[in-house]
Amino acid sequence: MNQLAAEGILGSYPERERQMMDLTEMGQRAKKAATILASSSTQVKNSALILMADALMENSVRVMEANQKDVEESQARGMSEILLDRLVLNEKRVADMAEGIKSLIGLPDPVGEIIWGSRLPNGLILTKVRVPLGVVGIIYEARPNVTVDASVLCLKSGNAVILRGSSNTLSSNVALVGVLRDCLKEAGLPEDSIQLVSSPEREYAVQLMRLREYVDVLIPRGGKDLIENVVANSTVPVIETGIGNCHIYVDENADVEMALQILLNAKTQRPSVCNAAESLLVHGSIADVFLPRAIQALTEKKVTVYGCSRTLSYGQEVLPASEDDYYREYLDLKIAVKVLDSLQEAIDHINKYGSHHSDAIVTNDYCSAQKFTQEVDSAAVYVNASTRFTDGFQYGLGAEIGISTQRLHARGPMGLKELTTSKFVVYGQGQVRK
Known part of the structure; x- marks a missing residue:
């Protein structure tokens, strides 16, 4: 990783986080970032997305170099050609990721949307408003595009995200997150809106599953074993993105x-x-x-x-x-x-x-x-x-964070709206309950 840092691939991703992960500290920082994101304007979030799309293309060669390291190591470990196809980043795939980011810019910001409202007989004005989920944890396998898709979807929907990819994509993910975090800083948003568990050790995945105090929802993306493991062991609420026996x-x-x-x-x-x-x-x-x-x-x-x-x-x-x-x-x-x-x-x-x-x-x-x-x-x-x-x-949702196959809280491709929940906002004029 020091060699990658010397080549500028890791961007601003802190060296101390690569040396020793403290997930409790990451969760605390994510929680603070989520509070800021929840009240950030659409204009500020979109400006960050524009920077990210451009930076991804500007850094495409270095990202692909990091990805090539992952590919070579995975080949040496005997990964099949079919699964390698999910891991590889080439010029077209990097361009597709950048295009996916741009597609989000034109989509409506779900945060603050009034889902419905009514006036009660006592004069209270009752509204149901869409708000971010908070801090989203993502545990996923060898697909570096998920790193970008999850990050930008969470950003636009006002959520902080903690990413935990597989060891097969470590160099790719570190490179990508470094690029994205630089753009957050430039846009005036907290860098900790996007964080990466950059250690491949299994213990950190388990810790993330138990980080209930700071992580509001956990989304696994991958094969049957991964999803079942997260569902069985997580104390954080889980949205299952199921396998595809279509x-x-x-x-x-x-x-x-x-x-x-x-x-x-x-x-x-x-x-x-x-x-x-x-x-x-x-x-x-x-x-x-x-x-x-x-x-x-x-x-x-x-x-x-x-x-x-x-x-x-x-x-x-x-x-x-x-x-x-x-x-x-x-x-x-x-x-x-x-x-x-x-x-x-x-x-x-x-x-x-x-x-x-x-x-x-x-x-x-x-x-x-x-x-x-x-x-x-x-x-x-x-x-x-x-x-x-x-x-x-x-489906016209921009990117997606996964395909939910459960009934709660969302089903099908999870876009921006599926990364929100709601709260009631009530306006009164001094009413008290009798």
Whole structure:
């Protein structure tokens, strides 16, 4: 890290925080920063975002150099090519992060929004106002873009953030946070609005989970083991951003060409992300027409197909699927396939094996589409579209802090409004309760 500091990659990130982490102190500083952010104007927050977008591009070479160190170390540890894809930062991805920051500038500031109001019979004016959550903790795996997305979303929504990434992205995260903190200082906002737990030691992740006095909500982003660990061990309230066992269901009335296009996009466009399709369900009456072509197309894209006994008859390339395969989030060029005899079977299968993330039906039948959208219990349900659209940027929310698959406090892509809560503000003229 000293070499990185000498090269200017670490920006203003304090050396003492890299040497010895004191999470209680970090929490105290975050709490103070959150108080200032909560009352900061939209203009000041947007000015910081402008600086961040520009600084990210200006420092892109140094950020990518830090990222290359992470990539080389992860390769040496045997990380798969698919997972490496999530780690790599190139010119386009850095530019996309900068563009994501700029997209937030034009979005309405949720802080201070009056959700509703009324006048009570006693003359009191009652308003419900949107306010920041406070201090947000993020524990996440090898995706450096999360460092930027989480930081800027929290900033715009008036929250301080404490980030804890994985050891695989340590150099990238330190570099990125250094750039962002420099911009906060230049904009006149507290640098401690964004802090990084820059030690890879597991004990610090555990401490963050227990920092209830200072952290208001904890958001895990990553695989099943990470999320379950945080939910089981955190004393801080948790918003689950679940894994993505997403389904494509090809109904008996589907357009075959459309179904093929949607399937290939959902599975192969970027297989390492949570909104990629992991399971394909096909109605038995269209299987003879659709499955041979689908299996061939998937195989040509180097996708390994695991299928039920009926699916096996449609291609020698198909491997037998186990029960566990239908629960699996592959994050890889692999897919589980099952032939079913009714729409209801497909719905029941998704609700049993799925992760309540994103699921799609391909059909030309309106009634089937309506039934699917009403009964599939997922955060995002699609009709004739790829699951790859479950994304804050694609939804027009700017970036996102994650895809919540639980019912409280938010569900689906978590943008600015989902990073706020509310409080009642009551105006009176001397009223007292009798």
